[in-house]
Amino acid sequence: MNILYRYANPREFMRLSGALLPFTAAAAVLAILAGLVMGFSVPPDYQQGMTVTIMFIHVPAAIVAEGTYALIAVLSLFSLVWRHPLSDVAARAAAPLGALFTALGLVTGSLWGRPMWGTYWVWDARLTSFLLLLFLYLGYMALWNAIEDEIRAARACAILALIGAVNLPIIVYSVEWWNTLHQGESIISGKLAPVFLWPLLVMMAGYGLLFLTLWMIRIRTEILNRRSRTLMLGGA
Amino acid sequence: MSAFTALLSRDLRLAARSGGGAALALGFFALVATLVPLGIGADLNLLSRVAGGVLWVAALLAALLSLDRLFQGDFEDGSLDVIALSPLPLESVSLAKILAHWLSTGLPLTVLSPLLALLFNLPASATLVLFVSLLIGTPAVSAVGAIGASLTLSLRRGGLILPLIVLPLLTPAVIFGAGSVAAKMDGMAPSGGLALLAAFAVAACLLSPFAAAGAVRLNLTN
Numbered sequence: 001m002n003i004l005y006r007y008a009n010p011r012e013f014m015r016l017s018g019a020l021l022p023f024t025a026a027a028a029v030l031a032i033l034a035g036l037v038m039g040f041s042v043p044p045d046y047q048q049g050m051t052v053t054i055m056f057i058h059v060p061a062a063i064v065a066e067g068t069y070a071l072i073a074v075l076s077l078f079s080l081v082w083r084h085p086l087s088d089v090a091a092r093a094a095a096p097l098g099a100l101f102t103a104l105g106l107v108t109g110s111l112w113g114r115p116m117w118g119t120y121w122v123w124d125a126r127l128t129s130f131l132l133l134l135f136l137y138l139g140y141m142a143l144w145n146a147i148e149d150e151i152r153a154a155r156a157c158a159i160l161a162l163i164g165a166v167n168l169p170i171i172v173y174s175v176e177w178w179n180t181l182h183q184g185e186s187i188i189s190g191k192l193a194p195v196f197l198w199p200l201l202v203m204m205a206g207y208g209l210l211f212l213t214l215w216m217i218r219i220r221t222e223i224l225n226r227r228s229r230t231l232m233l234g235g236a
Numbered sequence: 237m238s239a240f241t242a243l244l245s246r247d248l249r250l251a252a253r254s255g256g257g258a259a260l261a262l263g264f265f266a267l268v269a270t271l272v273p274l275g276i277g278a279d280l281n282l283l284s285r286v287a288g289g290v291l292w293v294a295a296l297l298a299a300l301l302s303l304d305r306l307f308q309g310d311f312e313d314g315s316l317d318v319i320a321l322s323p324l325p326l327e328s329v330s331l332a333k334i335l336a337h338w339l340s341t342g343l344p345l346t347v348l349s350p351l352l353a354l355l356f357n358l359p360a361s362a363t364l365v366l367f368v369s370l371l372i373g374t375p376a377v378s379a380v381g382a383i384g385a386s387l388t389l390s391l392r393r394g395g396l397i398l399p400l401i402v403l404p405l406l407t408p409a410v411i412f413g414a415g416s417v418a419a420k421m422d423g424m425a426p427s428g429g430l431a432l433l434a435a436f437a438v439a440a441c442l443l444s445p446f447a448a449a450g451a452v453r454l455n456l457t458n
Contacts, residue, residue: 132404139401146391155454156387160401163383163447167405170436174408177432178415 010223013086017216024213031206038199045196054112056199060207062105062130068098068211069133072140073165076158086219088154091161092144093218097211099137106130125176132171136164239324240332247336250309251302258344261298265345268294269352280357287356288366288417292410295345295370299377300402302341304395306333306385307452320456326449334375334382334445342374358417365420369413369433376409376437379444386451408436 039056075091078084109127110120121127143160147153192200251258272290273283310316319329349370353363384402391397416429 132407135400135404139397139404142397142400143387146388146393146397152390152454156451159383159447159451159454160387163405166443167408170408170439171404174411174432174436178411 010086014220014223017220021213021216021220024209024216028206028209028213031202031209035199035203035206038202042195042199048116051112051115052196054108055196056203058105058108058112059200060204061101061108063204064207064211065098065102065105065130065133068094068101069136069165069168072098072161076161076165079154080158080162088158089222090215090219091157092154093222094215095137095141095144097214097218099134099141101207101211102130102134102137106134125172125178128178129172129175132175133168136168140164239322240328243319243324243329243332244336247333248340251336251340258340261301261341262344262348264301265294265298265348266352268297269355273356284357284359284362285421287353287358288362288421289410289414291349291352291356291366292370292373292414292417295349295374296377296403296406296410298345299337299341299374300381300399303337303378303381303385303402304388304398306337306382307389308385311389311455316452317456320452326452327445330382330386330445330448330452331441334378334441334448337382338375338378342370342378346370346374359421362417362420365426365430366417369416369426369430372430372434372437373409373413376433376440377406379437379440380405380409382448383444383451386448386455389452390455409433412436 035056039053042053044050045052072091072094075087075094078087079091106127109130113122113127114120140157140160144153144157147156269291272286272294276282276286307316310319320326346367350363350367353366358366381398381402383405384398387401388395388398412429412433416426416433419429420426
């Protein structure tokens with residue numbers, strides 16, 4: 001718990017994130033560039049041809065999009081249970097990024113679906129639950145923006161995020177019960193050939209670092225915003 | 237009379253006397269159901285195929301119409317403060333509100349649905365499944381909706397945000413409800429979908445009073 005409270009202090013966070021930011025930014029750029037180079041030099045897949053390269057920008061986006069929702073839920077729990085002030089800011093800062101990666105996953109997925117399935121959009125389980133994830137993000141962001149009182153908004157959004165997190169598995173399961181076309185997972189089960197696996201892993205690292213970088217920038221901006229607002233109120 | 241039943245009967249009387257809450261929802265339900273054949277064509281075979289889904293979605297939207305007022309009226313005129321001061325815990329208050337909302341919208345919508353199913357040429361056996369699925373599923377709509385209503389109760393334009401928050405959470409109800417009607421139409425047993433819908437509804441009704449009470453509480457502390 002001590003470590004939790006240490007970073008509840010915005011000044012401590014500013015110091016640490018300021019030191020980390022150049023490195024994560026550089027690492028994100030390097031990993032994404034390396035992943036792209038590796039991704040474009042893979043041999044064509046026997047079935048998918050060169051469209052397999054879309055996977056390298058699609059799968060990491062989808063994983064970051066899902067992970068971000070889990071992250072927001074955990075931060076919301078922190079904020080509700082321990083009244084951790086920074087986790088509110090962190091959850092709010094993560095939401096638009098999560099929505100962006102969800103949209104990126106949907107767009108790249110539908111661009112891949114056109115040559116492979118013959119259509120941009122199918123009402124398949126995974127696609128549909130991703131679309132619903134996007135709506136969950138949008139609702140969460142809308143509630144943040146609608147409530148003016150910041151503390152009240154933070155608590156309300158934390159409740160909403162936790163309910164969404166409880167409900168998300170049910171939504172995913174129900175949509176799966178409804179329809180399934182998307183291929184199953186092939187990374188952990190070891191069905192993906194190493195020649196495709198390595199660029200994918202590098203790209204995942206790149207996307208993860210990119211998220212981390214943008215997330216820290218957004219948290220820092222929000223902290224600075226609050227500081228300047230407090231200063232203005234103090235000066236008035 | 238216990239505080240719970242007093243609150244329940246008060247909310248039911250308010251719903252009945254202020255603008256006939258149930259009648260508005262029923263009118264909306266019937267109107268949406270009337271517009272769909274005008275939009276997609278009057279082919280009776282097609283209509284009976286889509287009836288389960290259309291009526292489920294229409295009932296869901298009709299129930300949403302009155303949800304934003306679930307706590308808002310009481311919040312604005314201050315009676316929510318008085319209710320919160322009463323010995324009745326806010327969780328029970330939320331449950332009473334959910335029950336009142338279901339009795340004044342969900343139940344009438346369910347009762348009206350066989351009539352609209354008739355207009356959609358739904359076979360009698362599938363109509364029974366639709367009726368049962370709405371009977372089981374509409375409490376979940378009121379329960380999950382109450383969470384959205386409590387989160388947005390202090391917002392002047394909460395009615396716009398409420399559907400954005402609530403509808404994604406309610407997709408399982410539509411899938412299982414309309415899915416069980418579709419299963420019946422395809423000659424399969426609808427019991428699987430109905431059982432899952434019942435499980436969803438029970439979970440929603442058990443958990444949402446706590447979430448709604450938490451959200452009401454944070455809006456009252458000031």
